[in-house]
Amino acid sequence: MAYIDFQRAFDSVTHPKLAHKLKAYGIEGALLEWILNFLSDRKHRTRVANSYSGFAPISSGVVQGSCLGPLLFLLFINDLDEFNMPVTCKLYADDAKLYTDITSAIDSANLQNTLDKLYNWSKIWQLNISHHKCCIITIGRSVNRITAKTNYRPTLFNYELAASPLSIVKSVSDLGVIIDSQLNFCDQIASVTRKAHQRANLIHRCFLSREKDSLILAYKIYVRPILEYCSNVWSPSLKRDILSIEAVQRRFTKRLPGLSNIT
Numbered sequence: 001m002a003y004i005d006f007q008r009a010f011d012s013v014t015h016p017k018l019a020h021k022l023k024a025y026g027i028e029g030a031l032l033e034w035i036l037n038f039l040s041d042r043k044h045r046t047r048v049a050n051s052y053s054g055f056a057p058i059s060s061g062v063v064q065g066s067c068l069g070p071l072l073f074l075l076f077i078n079d080l081d082e083f084n085m086p087v088t089c090k091l092y093a094d095d096a097k098l099y100t101d102i103t104s105a106i107d108s109a110n111l112q113n114t115l116d117k118l119y120n121w122s123k124i125w126q127l128n129i130s131h132h133k134c135c136i137i138t139i140g141r142s143v144n145r146i147t148a149k150t151n152y153r154p155t156l157f158n159y160e161l162a163a164s165p166l167s168i169v170k171s172v173s174d175l176g177v178i179i180d181s182q183l184n185f186c187d188q189i190a191s192v193t194r195k196a197h198q199r200a201n202l203i204h205r206c207f208l209s210r211e212k213d214s215l216i217l218a219y220k221i222y223v224r225p226i227l228e229y230c231s232n233v234w235s236p237s238l239k240r241d242i243l244s245i246e247a248v249q250r251r252f253t254k255r256l257p258g259l260s261n262i263t
Contacts, residue, residue, distance in 0.1 A: 001099040002115060002159065003172055005133035006122070009094035010069065011061035013076050014126050015039050018062075021076055038068065080121060087114040092175060102138070108157035119162050134161060135169045139181055177230050185234035189241045196226045196248045204255055212256050219252055 006012070015036065022032055042058040062069035062076075070093070080096060081089035087110055090097045096118070100111055122129050136159050159166045171180040171187050178188040203218045227245060236242050253259045 001097060001137050001139060002111065002166065003133075003135050003137070003174070004096040004098070004118065004161075005130045006094045006096070007128040007130040009077075009127060010064050010073055012127055013062050013073060014060050017125055018072060018076050021079075025075060035068070035072070039063070039072075076125070077127070080118065085114045085117070086110050089114075095175070097174070102157075105157070108159075112157070112159055115159060115161055115166075129161065131161060131164050131166075134166055135172055136166045137169050137172050137179065137181060139179075139183060141182065175230075177233055184238075185236070186238075186241065188234045189236055189244055192226055192229070193244050193248055196223050197251065199223050199226060200248060200252045204252075210257055212258065215256055219249075223248065223252070 018039075019032065019036055022035065027035070039062065042063070043055040044058055045055050046053040062072045073093070074091075077091060077094075077096075080091060086107075087098050087100045090099075098111065098114055098118070100107060102108055102111070119129065171178055173179075178185070178191055180187055200219065200223050203215065203222060207215060207218065209215075227248060236245060253262070
């Protein structure tokens, strides 16, 4: 699996090429003019304390924070997966992910060819790639072993992007979920429990009130979302991981008035 990250993607969309793609989707006439007027003649400046810089024109990019901006960006990169290659491409915002089963050198070559096409696409449409954020991860229990049928070791192939080798990692954050080569999600569980403990401790330190209902409400609002984000993907099966998750609420409620002795 290859993870690809675009550099300053939302700010790098060129308006003429965006207009070209919008026309290809059938957006023309007054609607196209309205969108281009929305993007053109915009300016920005920087504020530090009470000091302001001069205004500078914005010559590219979609308007972040607007409802239309993300939609325009998705239309701009929507043709990224049209390579007609035996490699699956998944897109979410400015993140792209290529993955395939590797059983022979041909499969590795197909993935490399797709990476080359993706890079050429990025050069044509002026959407630079952050090479230092891109990586390769091999998922499976026997990633370092030779496959039985083809006598091929998948990890021997060195993948490149623009003649620069892609780093090989054992774990990677995929939309906020840590994926490792064994798919056991131990790193993910350790990460979310650490963040949840920190947030729970912060609630106890910052709230002057010791009123139980208020603290429980704060826990539900600020701590539980950390533990529940994408939990249907990484839901723990090992007892140690289950106890680690449960320990967050147990530790928090032990410090609440009247709940310290409750199991």
